[in-house]
Every structure is written in structure tokens, then in C-alpha cells.
Amino acid sequence: EPEVTQTPSHQVTQMGQEVILRCVPISNHLYFYWYRQILGQKVEFLVSFYNNEISEKSEIFDDQFSVERPDGSNFTLKIRSTKLEDSAMYFCASSVLRLYEQYFGPGTRLTVT
Amino acid sequence: AQSVAQPEDQVNVAEGNPLTVKCTYSVSGNPYLFWYVQYPNRGLQFLLKYITGDNLVKGSYGFEAEFNKSQTSFHLKKPSALVSDSALYFCAVRDPSQTGANNLFFGTGTRLTVIP
Numbered sequence: 001e002p003e004v005t006q007t008p009s010h011q012v013t014q015m016g017q018e019v020i021l022r023c024v025p026i027s028n029h030l031y032f033y034w035y036r037q038i039l040g041q042k043v044e045f046l047v048s049f050y051n052n053e054i055s056e057k058s059e060i061f062d063d064q065f066s067v068e069r070p071d072g073s074n075f076t077l078k079i080r081s082t083k084l085e086d087s088a089m090y091f092c093a094s095s096v097l098r099l100y101e102q103y104f105g106p107g108t109r110l111t112v113t
Numbered sequence: 114a115q116s117v118a119q120p121e122d123q124v125n126v127a128e129g130n131p132l133t134v135k136c137t138y139s140v141s142g143n144p145y146l147f148w149y150v151q152y153p154n155r156g157l158q159f160l161l162k163y164i165t166g167d168n169l170v171k172g173s174y175g176f177e178a179e180f181n182k183s184q185t186s187f188h189l190k191k192p193s194a195l196v197s198d199s200a201l202y203f204c205a206v207r208d209p210s211q212t213g214a215n216n217l218f219f220g221t222g223t224r225l226t227v228i229p
Contacts, residue, residue: 004156006156033215033216035217041221042203042219042221042222043157043205043219044219045216045217048215048216056215056216058216091156093157098215099207099209099215101147101162102159103159104149104156104157104158104159105156106156107155
């Protein structure tokens with residue numbers, strides 16, 4: 001069964017550093033998403049991406065964040081200058097079409113020290 | 114604005130007994146509703162969804178959920194709980210009437226523990 005994959009599983013970085021989180025969505029899916037889950041809190045939407053552009057973003061997704069689909073398979077989330085409060089589990093998801101169910105990857109745990 | 118409430122942080126049930134995990138929602142249009150399950154150190158796994166049609170929807174692993182428009186609820190149920198059902202369950206909603214509303218709004222999650 002096809003699934004969303006994410007790398008790395010755990011990333012430790014120092015405050016102010018740039019990080020790139022990588023995702024490989026399910027191959028025939030057209031919509032891609034990033035969510036985050038701060039420890040003990042609910043899953044929060046960050047951004048959705050379709051046809052090589054952002055289709056929607058939340059208030060959390062400020063200028064420090066960017067997304068890219070650099071090739072036909074990868075989907076990346078970049079945080080330019082990490083802050084302590086960026087420490088969270090970051091989930092990538094994909095869906096066939098806009099309103100269909102989303103399939104989530106296993107997550108990348110980002111720890112900012 | 115969309116929102117989801119899961120009123121119980123923790124639900125304990127004995128193995129073999131029926132289980133219910135509660136969810137209520139608030140949207141301005143007709144909701145798309147979803148249940149996801151999260152096992153330790155794993156991502157969110159899709160269980161089931163309600164878009165339209167029958168109020169009772171069936172999903173993976175024997176789970177089902179009932180959409181109740183008058184009570185704005187979408188409770189997750191299973192007739193006979195298994196120890197392996199122990200996990201964190203998230204209810205999520207999307208309001209398709211919102212332009213560009215691709216994202217899911219999640220509840221805070223309910224931890225289900227099935228006691229052998």
C-alpha cells in the first residue's frame with residue numbers, strides 16, 4: 001500500500017539555523033500539506049500546496065517558512081531561522097483531490113535547542 | 114470559523130466491550146468529518162469519513178461513526194474493543210464552503226485505553 005514518507009525522523013538543530021524537512025507524498029496525489037503538532041497539543045495546519053504553488057496557509061506559516069516541490073516526488077518544508085517554539089512534530093500529508101481524505105506521513109520530530 | 118471538540122481526554126474500556134469516542138463540531142456550512150488514529154511514534158492513520166449520504170459510516174478496523182446534524186456530533190464507535198485499539202484518536206473537520214479550505218481542523222485528541 002502506498003504511503004507518505006518523511007525524512008529525517010528526528011532533527012536536532014540550534015536556534016537560528018535553517019532546517020529542511022523532506023516528504024515524499026503518495027505518487028498519484030495532487031495536493032500536499034504540512035501540519036505540526038507541538039508536544040501535548042492538537043495537530044495544526046500550516047500550509048497546503050497544489051500545482052506548484054501555495055493554495056492556503058495558516059497564521060503560523062509566516063515568512064520564516066517556505067515550501068517547495070523541487071522535483072516530481074519530493075515536497076519540502078524549510079524553516080529559515082529556527083526558534084525554540086518551532087520544536088514540534090511536523091507531519092506531511094497528501095490527498096488525491098482537494099476535498100478527499102488526507103494521508104499522513106510518520107512525522108519529523110524537530111528539536112530546537 | 115471551524116472548530117472541533119473532543120470532550121474526553123481519556124477513555125478507558127474493557128476488552129470486548131463497546132467503545133465510543135465523542136466528537137462535536139462547528140462549521141458554517143455542511144461539514145466534511147474525519148477520524149484519524151495515532152499510534153505511538155507513528156503518523157496519523159485515516160479511519161473513516163463522512164461527506165454525504167448515510168449518517169452511519171463504516172471505516173477501517175471495524176470502526177464506525179454516526180453523523181448527527183442536529184447535535185453536531187460525529188462520535189466514533191466500535192461494538193467490541195480490542196487491546197490493539199489503544200491509541201490516540203483525533204476527530205477533524207473541513208468546511209467545504211470556505212474558499213480554498215483544504216485544511217483539516219483537528220480536535221485535541223482522545224486517548225483510548227482498552228483494558229485486557
